[in-house]
Amino acid sequence: MKKLPISFFLLCLWLTGCTTHSKPGIEGYVVKKESGRILVVASESEDFSSTGGLKEFYPAIWFSHASNKADVGDKVQIWFDVVMESYPGQAEAEKVLVLPSKKPKNADLTESDAIRKALTSKELNLPNIPAIQSTSYHSKTDVWEVVIHSGESEVTVQISDN
Template sequence: MWGKIYQWIVFISGVIHSNISRRRKTMAVHCSFSCDYRYDHNKAGGNLSRIINEKKKPLPALKRYIINSRSDNLKSRLMFFLFLLIGMGMNGCASGDKPGFPPGMTGYVVDKKDGRVLVAASEPKDYSDTGGQEVFYSAIWFSNAADNAEIGHGVEVWYEVVAESYPGQSEAEHMEILPGEKPEEANLTEQEAVKQALESKDIQGIPAVTSVDFQTEHKQWKVEITMHDVTVNDYNRGN
């Protein structure tokens, strides 16, 4: 991402330099031509040496001001665009607009530490054709995550490069927190129920939340984690 921003900075700097130089040359030639034309029109019969001397005269202060003002105006606009681009890169896409293409991962935040979140996919992938596992749940530690992403949240993540490890390591280009369910009969939100289920002592390794459902008749949440079903009583711990 920062490589792309650097390329834009170099490009915009080149545009600033070339446009200002071209604008100054164009204005200078235009003013010089205008001076020659007026001199030739008002003082017909003047000799060539006097016209050449007229060309060599410095530009009037007003015209120099116009040239510099227009150049500074162009420079200001391009610099504003440059700082806007840098600001977008610093904020990151995690808090920007939702991209117009599908996310790279949909799952739940199952851990959070040091400003990063661990997201485990809700749907498995089949790598048996290449000698891998038939049921494999991807898990990736994401930096540049959404500020309000907490353990138990369902999320969609857009990203590019992933470090080869398990769990993987990547930087989120954009992260959307999915709206959680809270039935009228429930006291806990979906995120709170998933978080409590993830804190269960029976869960080992990296969990993958595959299904979350509130059972109205029993007034409890059923959270499926990998191949384990975890039941969470529907009450707030603070009560």
Template sequence: MKMRWMLGMFMVFSLSLSACGLSETEEVDQNEVEAEASDPDMSGFVMDQDDDRILVVTPMDDGSGDEGRAMWVSGAPEGLWVGKQVEVWVDGDIAESYPEQATAEKVQELEMSEVQGADLKASEALSTALSETEPEQTDVLIVSLLSFDEESDQWTVKLDRRGTDQGEWKTTVKDEK
């Protein structure tokens, strides 16, 4: 009996030691993990671009009367951003003006699903429409409608203006690359 008890204890001890094995771990930057796990500070459409600065504007919220949030974000990665839908993580404080101003820690493009029957992506249609507008320097354009009509093979883009020239601007974009 004493032998069985000692054998049982030996097995428990052996199993305990084997469970305490060592494994290699990779060093991880804690700030990087927190940035990936945190929600973005803002998401919306890029309505204007000036070098590494992009103007991100939230779309109109139907029925709420909300004007939409707008933010000039500096430090955006190189590339053409106008028309794309993005998420922005801010590095530091946000200046509370209209539009707000901040420096980007990270800017990530959101993949917009392709529209059945359309040659253009929604971001391309919006970018084309924005290239046709001539807003005043103080105007902020907010997307209130972005839709594709397969029958007429064209996109309808409706923008609301905020700033000195308040009002609505609507255009159609032919669905061709």
């Protein structure tokens, strides 16, 4: 008789575990941090050109309950439930995973450091929400290149690795 309650408890525990989100709702870069929240922009674009939308659209969401876990420049995965459909969206983070930042051989800065410097660069004056399209480190010149997409424009920011 004692096996039934224990088995029932284990089944309930297993079912509860299965109902949580197994995949993050968004993976992207933290591009802004203010007022106890972070703005995450997806690292992969979506193509809405077949329905008259943008060919390169980068989903973006402001997350509350995440600002003490991630900084500008960090690549993150975030799990969430409900999102208010504005642009950028707004949601409460359920789980935040900061992904390890790449640091190439001979580089002084990490990828996160280079992105943070690029986003605060004086030469960057974007009218829309910035999306990190790509990053690369060039050891011969000791320079990071951060390609930032915003609206319909694209800017490459060069950051000295020091």
